[in-house]
Amino acid sequence: MGGLFTGIALNRAGHDVTIAEQSTGDLRSRGGGIVAQQSIRQFLSRHDIVDPTKITTRASERRFLTANGAVRTSTADSMVFTSWDAVYRQLRAAFPDDQYHTGRTVTRIRATDGTVRFADGDQTTAELVVAADGGQSTARKQLFPDTEPVFADYVAWRGVVPEAALSDTVVDAFDGRFTFYQGEQMLILAYFIPGADGSTAPGGRRLNWVWYDTLTGRERETIFTDTTGTKNQLSVSPGQLQAPVETRQRERATETLPPVFADLVAATARPFVQAIYDLQSPQMTVDRACLLGDAAFVARPHTAAGTAKAASDAVELKAALDRHSSLGGALASWDEARTNYGGRLVAQGKRMGDERLSLGS
Numbered sequence: 001m002g003g004l005f006t007g008i009a010l011n012r013a014g015h016d017v018t019i020a021e022q023s024t025g026d027l028r029s030r031g032g033g034i035v036a037q038q039s040i041r042q043f044l045s046r047h048d049i050v051d052p053t054k055i056t057t058r059a060s061e062r063r064f065l066t067a068n069g070a071v072r073t074s075t076a077d078s079m080v081f082t083s084w085d086a087v088y089r090q091l092r093a094a095f096p097d098d099q100y101h102t103g104r105t106v107t108r109i110r111a112t113d114g115t116v117r118f119a120d121g122d123q124t125t126a127e128l129v130v131a132a133d134g135g136q137s138t139a140r141k142q143l144f145p146d147t148e149p150v151f152a153d154y155v156a157w158r159g160v161v162p163e164a165a166l167s168d169t170v171v172d173a174f175d176g177r178f179t180f181y182q183g184e185q186m187l188i189l190a191y192f193i194p195g196a197d198g199s200t201a202p203g204g205r206r207l208n209w210v211w212y213d214t215l216t217g218r219e220r221e222t223i224f225t226d227t228t229g230t231k232n233q234l235s236v237s238p239g240q241l242q243a244p245v246e247t248r249q250r251e252r253a254t255e256t257l258p259p260v261f262a263d264l265v266a267a268t269a270r271p272f273v274q275a276i277y278d279l280q281s282p283q284m285t286v287d288r289a290c291l292l293g294d295a296a297f298v299a300r301p302h303t304a305a306g307t308a309k310a311a312s313d314a315v316e317l318k319a320a321l322d323r324h325s326s327l328g329g330a331l332a333s334w335d336e337a338r339t340n341y342g343g344r345l346v347a348q349g350k351r352m353g354d355e356r357l358s359l360g361s
């Protein structure tokens, strides 16, 4: 996403941009819900990509439930949601195919002269290299080898369910609302997002849930070892949770969640899990290379800021390049502003997460 935000912003400003994406698979089929922050909606409309109302759903109430499902608090609150795949699809369509290369894995970046090496032995040189290669960034490991993700001692179990697979009771409970249940060292929330085909009409949407939970006595390695036996660091994809891990979490849902949330988890065919972690790079640029989006900073999802930050990193990079006559000057001013912002966001995410899960740090 960060690569596409940057590619579109710089391409439209007349720069000659190439995106190298390691994946050959269909990224569109993955991902869940995201809060459609203003920076995302502005990016889509200002670049004439899509009218954001066409790919978003809305809630007008923030509701907390009690353990037995009664309404504990209800507050008027306007929230806009979308899905990772709906935004990705629009961004991808707005970037020229002949400048977007899949199956291109970057293995090394030489920041001093902008040389990029690929896994197939090929190499190229660019005036500016933007590494938007995510939380496990190869570029960051190379530029800042001491910067590591720090596990926050809890995980996010997640799921996305087509509206048609839900009972009327569940649809009615969540429709038009951002709904939460705060339990003992856990927090679950749900909201409607567009359907897999992008539909935002009632009946064609999906219900997205995120359940922050501690490890509940399990080893992290047990949860993150998938059906192929691979020990993942940060996530297990839909359909790849080991059966005993999935069964235990489903049982926990029945035992601990309000009935509508328990029903929602039960209706989820392929739940998945992501580790919650903090990641903070000391800076975002080195010579002709910069880290953007999750590659530089990952704030906990309570901030609902990952995709929005990638969009604003990209917009601000383009603005800095416009403002400054030299690349060095542009990168220095962008780095200072965005590193400060990223640091503040990570700190905010820690406060929000530790408070909401009562982790006491």
Ligand SMILES: Cc1cc2nc3c(=O)[nH]c(=O)nc-3n(C[C@H](O)[C@H](O)[C@H](O)COP(=O)(O)OP(=O)(O)OC[C@H]3O[C@@H](n4cnc5c(N)ncnc54)[C@H](O)[C@@H]3O)c2cc1C
Pocket (backbone or CB within 6 Å): 001, 002, 003, 020, 021, 022, 023, 027, 030, 031, 032, 033, 034, 035, 084, 104, 105, 106, 107, 132, 133, 134, 135, 137, 138, 292, 293, 294, 295, 306, 307, 310
């Ligand atoms: C498949 C997927 C689903 C997601 N779903 C959600 C979601 O539902 N909700 C949410 O809030 N956030 C989601 N995210 C995270 C969210 O997209 C990010 O917080 C935000 O978009 C900023 O991410 P990014 O672009 O910096 O990094 P990412 O979105 O992690 O993208 C990094 C990209 O770099 C590519 N890459 C990595 N290493 C290399 C390399 N060496 N060479 C070439 N390419 C490389 C990856 O294949 C990936 O496409 C998802 C990310 C992915 C990849």
